[in-house]
Amino acid sequence: MKKMEQKNSLGLKVIPLGGLEQIGMNITAFEYDDSIIVVDCGLSFPEDDMLGIDLVIPDVTYLKNNIDKVKGFVITHGHEDHIGALPYVLRDVNIPIYATKLTMGIIENKLKEHNLTGNTKRKVVKFGQSINLGQFRIEFIKTNHSIVDAAALAIYSPVGIVVHTGDFKVDYTPVFGDAIDLQRFAEIGKKGVLALMCDSTNAERPGFTPSERTVGKTFDILFEEHKNTRIIIATFASNVDRVQQIINSAYRFGRKVVVEGRSMVNIIETATNLGYLSIPENTLIDIEQLKNYPDEKTVIITTGSQGESMAALSRMAEGNHRKISIGPTDTVIFSSHPIPGNEKAVTNVINELLLKGADVIFQDVHVSGHACQEEIKLIYTLLHPKYAVPVHGEYKHLKAQAKIALELGIPKENIFIIQSGDVLELTAERAQITGKVPVGDILVDGLGVGDVGNIVLRDRQHLAEDGILIVVLGLDGASDELVSGPDIVSRGFVYVRESDELMEEARTVVNDAVEGCLGRGISDWGKLKGSIKDALGEYVWKKTKRRPMILPIIMEI
Numbered sequence: 001m002k003k004m005e006q007k008n009s010l011g012l013k014v015i016p017l018g019g020l021e022q023i024g025m026n027i028t029a030f031e032y033d034d035s036i037i038v039v040d041c042g043l044s045f046p047e048d049d050m051l052g053i054d055l056v057i058p059d060v061t062y063l064k065n066n067i068d069k070v071k072g073f074v075i076t077h078g079h080e081d082h083i084g085a086l087p088y089v090l091r092d093v094n095i096p097i098y099a100t101k102l103t104m105g106i107i108e109n110k111l112k113e114h115n116l117t118g119n120t121k122r123k124v125v126k127f128g129q130s131i132n133l134g135q136f137r138i139e140f141i142k143t144n145h146s147i148v149d150a151a152a153l154a155i156y157s158p159v160g161i162v163v164h165t166g167d168f169k170v171d172y173t174p175v176f177g178d179a180i181d182l183q184r185f186a187e188i189g190k191k192g193v194l195a196l197m198c199d200s201t202n203a204e205r206p207g208f209t210p211s212e213r214t215v216g217k218t219f220d221i222l223f224e225e226h227k228n229t230r231i232i233i234a235t236f237a238s239n240v241d242r243v244q245q246i247i248n249s250a251y252r253f254g255r256k257v258v259v260e261g262r263s264m265v266n267i268i269e270t271a272t273n274l275g276y277l278s279i280p281e282n283t284l285i286d287i288e289q290l291k292n293y294p295d296e297k298t299v300i301i302t303t304g305s306q307g308e309s310m311a312a313l314s315r316m317a318e319g320n321h322r323k324i325s326i327g328p329t330d331t332v333i334f335s336s337h338p339i340p341g342n343e344k345a346v347t348n349v350i351n352e353l354l355l356k357g358a359d360v361i362f363q364d365v366h367v368s369g370h371a372c373q374e375e376i377k378l379i380y381t382l383l384h385p386k387y388a389v390p391v392h393g394e395y396k397h398l399k400a401q402a403k404i405a406l407e408l409g410i411p412k413e414n415i416f417i418i419q420s421g422d423v424l425e426l427t428a429e430r431a432q433i434t435g436k437v438p439v440g441d442i443l444v445d446g447l448g449v450g451d452v453g454n455i456v457l458r459d460r461q462h463l464a465e466d467g468i469l470i471v472v473l474g475l476d477g478a479s480d481e482l483v484s485g486p487d488i489v490s491r492g493f494v495y496v497r498e499s500d501e502l503m504e505e506a507r508t509v510v511n512d513a514v515e516g517c518l519g520r521g522i523s524d525w526g527k528l529k530g531s532i533k534d535a536l537g538e539y540v541w542k543k544t545k546r547r548p549m550i551l552p553i554i555m556e557i
Helices: 002-008 061-065 101-113 182-191 213-225 240-252 262-273 287-292 312-318 343-355 373-383 395-407 454-466 500-519 525-544
Strands: 012-018 027-032 035-039 055-058 070-074 097-099 122-124 130-133 136-142 151-157 160-164 195-197 230-234 256-260 298-302 330-334 359-361 422-426 431-436 441-445 468-475 482-491 549-556
Touching (some): 012 061, 097 101, 101 122, 195 373, 213 240, 230 312, 240 262, 330 343, 468 500
Parallel strands (some): 097 122
Antiparallel strands (some): 012 422, 136 151, 468 482
C-alpha cells in the first residue's frame, strides 16, 4: 500500500471543481504529494429552471476532505465567475488568499459584507512576483482583460511548469497600465512548459480582439452626435477601463457624471482609492444633484446591461426608479454584449426604453475581454506546451481551442478536454485521467447555502406549473370521527370564486374518501393522507387534466 501511495504522489494532479462545460464557477485544484493550491473560486448564475435561486457555487467536498493539504487560493482576476464563491467557500475552507491589488480590493469588499475580514489571511501579489505554497511556486504574469490587474499564473511544480492564462486578451494599447507581458511568456516557454490551460471563451472567433481603447473613440463619436440629449450608459460594473473612458468623454464634452447601481458605486470607489481610476475634479456628482443640471450636460453610468430585473437600468425602463425617469430626451447606450442566455431579458429592456421614447444604441460600443484565435495561437507559440488543456468555456469552446492546438502541431493524444471532477495526472513523460472527485452545484437561496436541492426545486417546479390544493380536516382524538372539514384551499390551481362547483364536488370526494377509510376502521394518518391524495388527484385530473400538488393536513381535535 505504501508503495502505491508513493507512486501516486509522483504525478501533478489537475482537478477542475467547476468552470468546464459552462462559462462561470471557475475553480481548479492543483495537487502534488502533500500540497494543494486552488486557482480561482467563482460562482455562476442560476439557470431558468432553478426557481428562486440567487447564486450557484461549486461543491468543494474534495477540498474539505483534504483540508490539511490545501495551502491557499490563488486568484487570477476580480470577476464574479472567479471570486464570487469565496465568501461561501471560506466558511468551510479557511485558507489564505493571494491576488493582485485591485482583485484583492474587490475581494475585501465581499469579505466585509459577509463579516469575514477578521479571520481570512490575505496577501497582495505584484506582477513578476512569486509565492511559495507547499510543493508549488506560483508566478503572477501581467495580462489584459476587461478588468484591470488580471494575471496569468505560471505554476512551478516538481514535475514541470503549468501555465494557466486566466481570462485574457492581448491588448497592446490598454487604457490603464501595461500591455500583456509577452516577453515573460516567451522566457517561460524557453524553460519548457509541461501544460497550458488557456481561456477558450472566444476560441471560435477568428482574428484578434480589438483594443479596449477603440471603445473610447466610439464614445467620443456618440457624445458628438448626441449633444442635445442626456446620455445613459449601461456596462459591467467591473469594467473599470470602460468606466474610465466614459468619464474621459464626459469631461471632454463638459458633462457631469452620475454613477448608479450598488455594484458600480462599490467598484468605482475601490478602483479610485487604489489609483486605477482617475476622475477629474468636479466631474462626479450625486444623483440628487441631477436636477441642478440640464439633461444635455449629464451622463449616467449604470448597471443592468444584462437586463437583470433588479438592476438600475431595468428599474428605469419599467418606470420604477425613484430618481431617474426615461423620456424622449434620453440616449441609452448598451456598452456590453448579452451573456448567452440573457438575450431575451436585454431585448425586453431595450423595448421598454424605446416605448418610453428613448434613443437606444447597442451596436459597436463594446469589445470583448477574451482572446480570439490569433491571440490564442500567439500564446501557444510562445509557450510551446507539451500538453494542451483548454479551460473556461462550454464544450464547443473547449473543442474549438483543441482544434487550434492541433493545427499548431500538438499531437491529438496530448490534448485533453476534461470535465469538472476529472483528475488529470501529469508527469514529464505522460498524462492521463486517473480518477474522479465529487463536484456539483450548491444552490444559494437568500441566507441558505445548499439547503435547496433537487427535491425542493422539483416541488417549486410542480407548484409553478400546477399549483397546490391544501385539504384541512379535523378528527376527534377519542372516537376518530370527522368533526370539521374537509376544507380545501387552492393556490395557483383555479380561481376559487369562479369554480364553486368544482371545489364543492372536490370536497365531497375528499369527504367520501375519509368516511370510507374511517368506516373500514382505518385511522392511521399516513393511510388517510394517501387515500385523500389518490381520490382528489384522480377527480381533479378527470375534470381539469391538471395535477396540482395535494397537501392534506389532519388536526386532532
